[in-house]
Amino acid sequence: MDEAVIKYYRKLLRTRFEYAGTIENASIFLDSVGEKVLICGSTGDFMQLYINVVKNRIDDMKYMCQCDPTANVAVEILCALLKGKTLEEAAALKEEAFFQFLGSNGEELQKKAKGLLELLNKGIARYRSTAR
16 A cells, blocks of 8 residues: 555544545435445445535535545545535546645555546536536
8 A cells, every 4th residue: 555545544543534424415415336436446345425515615525435545545635625616626626636635646546536536526417417
């Protein structure tokens, strides 16, 4: 496992995973299993994203997951990057933002970032189509 991922995961253990949790009546709810987006990799693992949108901005974002440490690091980074952003800014987010945030672009982080962005963009598209 990438040294930067290990270091950040240890920080998350100390800070109790800042973005872990749920949002009741979230504007956008995503389930990696239901969306058939591979993020965690193992049978029985899951990732759920809860996004609250207010006036086209991500007001709050939480997640629940049972995944490997790299996925936990990636989703925490995603939440940190997106809070306060418009949906347009969120949809334009690229994998490189994860690498800049962490200071690493290990292969596992690349896979997790790609899967999370795919899941996020599905949710944004669905939200936009039903919010009209």
